[in-house]
Amino acid sequence: MLSLTITERLARARSDLRLGLPVALTGGAPALVAAVEALTPERLEEMRALGPLELAITARRAQTLKAHAYDGDVARIAVGDAPLSWLRAVADPAGDLANPLKGPFHGVRGGDAVAHRAGVQLAKTAQLLPAVVVVRAPAPDILTALPADVALAEMAREHALTPVISARLPMVASEAGRVHIFRPHDDTAEHYAIEIGRPDRDAPVLARLHSACFTGDVLGSLKCDCGPQLRAALAEMGAQGAGVLLYLNQEGRGIGLANKMRAYALQDQGFDTVEANHRLGFEDDERDFRLGAGILRQMGFSAVRLLTNNPxxxxxxxxxxxxxxxxxxxxxxxxxxxxRYLATKAAKSGHLL
Structure with a gap:
């Protein structure tokens, strides 16, 4: 009989959350979790009919709202009969300055918060706002189900990458270019290695770990230095005749393009890049650079001369x-x-600028 691995169920769970479907988390007290961002009023009422609802948000978001995070990294808030509009206002900081008073919040303490923690992390990996509605209820057979503690461990571990294909690509930086495609086993985004020339595997290779930046790399945004860094790195590799640029699909420091645009909107309100991430419920940087190390090792490189300002x-x-x-x-x-963005990276994220 066919059965799904935990990685396959996680992939389904991320898709379900983005569609507005609840996911069943087992392993302790059974619970259903749904992402606030994708939830509909009808689905909310279906979940409310199963029992008392709780809202789980990150400690970063709770700090902004002056809510107690009794569970350390997550806060549990009793929902009562609050409408979806209230849930979204708590989850999304876009209206915080216009409507700062959303409480009082009735924090939940005691009992098991594993399902809440797993639900928030699932929402993050689905690149949704990290806020989920939770109800303690058995799982209907139609929902994707997975053990909460196993899901957390699986999301935290380093996932293998499979090389898919490589092909020659002449570029402005160098006519001797080659693009390698790598696909992760957890069904998240593919990542790319751009190889310039024929780098010696026995010597440190000039390398750059570059995270995708649609606004900077493609649109020429003046709000960041990503586009110039990408082009300068490739040009230097071309000038030296060899190098590897890893293009990692971790937009917005790992929070995704939609959440990055939310952060930009908050920056328009006067918050810096780190403050904006925190108000959204994210850490300063959610990227996983283990991906880059894994690709380099698979390509046969064990030492690099790393083009970076980021320790x-x-x-x-x-x-x-x-x-x-x-x-x-x-x-x-x-x-x-x-x-100001560069000054914040230096002061708060330790970049050597």
């Missing part, structure tokens, strides 16, 4: 089997529009 990338490479022989600074792309 976190160096630490992650070193801790996952890739020696950083040299940090090569990449200080390009400062504009009048991104000077």
């Amino acid at each position: 976190a990338k160096i630490r992650m490479m070193e801790s996952h089997g890739v020696t950083v022989a040299e940090r090569v600074p990449l200080k390009v792309g400062q504009t009048a529009q991104n000077s």
Whole structure:
């Protein structure tokens, strides 16, 4: 008989949350969780009919709302008969300044918060706002079900990447270019390695871990330095005749393009890039640089000369089997529009600018 692995069920669960369907979390007290962002009024009432509802948000979002996070990294809030509009106002900070008083919040304490924690993390990996409605109820057979603690462990571990195909691609930076496609086993986004020339596998390779930035890389945004960094890294590899640029599909420091645009809207209200992420319920940086180390190892590289201003990338490479022989600074792309953004990265995220 066919059965699904935990990775396959997680992939289904992410899809279900994005469609507005609840996901069943088992392993302790059974619970159904649904992402606030995708929930409909009809689905909310169906869940309310099963028992008392609780809203789970991250401690970062709870801090903004002055709600108690009794469970450390998540806060549980009693919903009562609150409408969907209230849930969305608590989950989404877009209207915080216009309507700051959403409480009083009745925090839930005691008991098991594993399902709440797993639900919030699932919403994050589905690139939704990290806020879920939870009801303690048995799982109907039609819903995707998975053990909450096993799901948390699976989402936290490093996932293998499978090489799919590589092909020659002449580029402006170098006619001797080749693009490699890697597909993760957990059904998340594919990642790419752009190889310039024929780098020596026995020597530290000039390398860049570049996270996807649609606004900067494609549209030429002046709010960040991503586009100039991408082009400067490729140009330097072309000039030296060899290098590898890893293009990791982790838009918006891992929160996705929609949430990145939400962060931009908050920045328009006066918050800096880190404050905006926190108000949304995310950490400063949600990216997983283990992906880059895994790709480099699969390609046969064990040491790099890393083009970066971010010490976190160096630490992650070193801790996952890739020696950083040299940090090569990449200080390009400062504009009048991104000077505050760059200053925040230096002051709050430790970037060496």
